[in-house]
Amino acid sequence: MQRARSHLFSKSFGWKQFLSLMEQQEPTILRAYTSLCLSKSGTLQKSEILTSLKNAGLPANEDNAVAMMRFLDTDKEGSISYGHFRNFMLLLPSDRLHDDPRNVWFEAATVVAVAPPVEIPAGSVLRSALAGGLSCALSTSLMHPIDTIKTRVQASTLSFPEIIAKLPEIGVRGVYKGSIPAIIGQFSSHGLRTGIFEASKLVLINVAPTLPDIQVQSVASFCSTVLGTAVRIPCEVLKQRLQAGLFDNVGGAIIGTWQHDGLKGFFRGTGATLCREVPFYVAGMCLYEESKKLARHLLGRELEPWETIFVGALSGGLAAVTTTPFDVMKTRMMTAPPGRPISMSMVAFSILRREGPLGLFKGAVPRFFWIAPLGAMNFAGYELARKALNKSEAIVP
Template identity: 80%
Template sequence: MRKRRLPRRCARDFLWRTRSNFFSKSIGWKQFLSLMEQKEPTILRAYTTLCLSKSGTLHKNQILTSLKSAGLPVNEDNAAAMLRYLNADSEGSISYGHFCNFMLLLPSERLEDDPRNIWFEAATVVDVPPPVEISTGSVLESALAGGLASALSTSLMHPIDSMKTRVQASTLSFPDLISKLPQIGLRGSIPAIFGQFSSHGLRTGIFEASKLVLINVAPTLPEIQVQSMASFCSTVLGIAVRIPCEVLKQRLQAGIFNNVGEAIVGTMQWDGPKGFFRGTGATLCREVPFYVAGMCLYAEAKKAAQHVVNRELEPWETVAVGALSGGLAQL
């Protein structure tokens, strides 16, 4: 299907009509032969309507005659394109086998159309893809998946993050901090998990929506630029949501406050509303380059890996590529 530049819907229709059961993802020779027997009479009739040579084949002259009789543009370039499309042999001729291989892949309803129009259109007309619609469902799914993944990783790593913050803010020795881990391990976990869930969910959703908008607005824009611009916009907006939660988390981890409510009231009294956004500039300078570089590295590394293995990546391979890209971006 890909070699013929046929739409993916043709592949889905072909598999749907030939598979042995609803859950099957492949077809066997018996299913293919059954479909062949159904379609071949129609394909043979279509082939005989063309201007065939005495040997029952098609050369450039016969193709030009067929184009003329169908009222289609008649020129050498179109005839050559049609020969190339069906993989003409070394003598520049098309046999019934070439024609059948092409027609067999088409949906059944297309077989009733004029074969000259079908062949000409497939060989010479460049399909203009329709605008990519922004599916609210897919964006929400991406946002939820991104938020849950980040929240889970944050909850697992929070005790280590708390230890790091205490080491930076305390004069206690490392053994003393280890002994206090049960008391400080979960401090600040609520704002940390909520902040990561909301910010990364928002970032992932905006990233997917921004990509679709950019593809429609500027379809000629290189993919790496689309990735960079979408990542930049999504990261800036995501950080705006995360910063207040990050401030509360760090103050709870440092032991300045005992609970989330006290941290909110205390921050408001000490610094006012702007206190919740303390360190925004430094965070943006750190996070934006990291996420933009990370997303671009991930996209390019994934394409390179798929090119090497010549197939779609398995889930664990995708995770490995993502981990490698994140590590390189961190450098």
């Protein structure tokens, strides 16, 4: 269009301008066409294309010849005329018209374009990590007492009402046991998780742009959750042993765990934790994103912050209930007496034999009320915090 329009500021061109362009380029295109190995009828068939490729030192095989014919939409006609070739050459930049037409045509028909390297904006990923870490650390500090109640229910044979009745005995200090490793672990792991989540989404969107949103969300959630959870497990072990009353303080929990179990003791329950965390975050993030889309569609507008928080709370609570069995097994493994070998299958069979299938859902009620606010803060709070950080970055002079 730039070559055909009448002046620099023209946004269109007419038939006269097009004919003028044709007259300028016609001799060059005709010379390029006649330089090919034409048949007696002046056309190009598969055999002539193979000969031209061979003479130019290019890979002369049937697949390449068919691809070159298909590229000019002539695979049904079986031959290429000058008109087909001219239409192709007219679309090339002017400087390519003087190149060997065999190379130009071969490259256009057979060389696959390689996408440029994906550039991940470090600032955006760091802001996402900071927003995720802060939102989760805040929610963990506020909801830690409910987490302690949930842990005590799962670690013992007592029921939820019986644990509630013992709260005066446990006291305020007791329900906040393990809060320091919990906050540190959640800040570091969720900061890492949200940073990897955003980076993974950017990579997937650039590498596979045709993937549906829900698949992008699922794959990014899976990658980020596995890596983020691995960082948090030692803090989770210390937190739950303090909550269950096995140790009195963080220092005692670290020394006691090391003396009885060594380094592997800090990673007890890794399998159960991953079995809980991966489905939770994959299901939670997908449920959160799809619920937001549905709510926006039904309301016909963007969601208010409080509506976003409500969707996050509901998504987190529902995902928490479905993953409770893995949470119960993780808690039993992490709070088992130090030094005793234990596995996820041993814990599962023990619960089923002694407490029945419902034993795998112990603590589901406090877990729902613990995770629902966490979901509001981790999913919705993270998104709102990230928007706030992006906005503050944008207004900085």
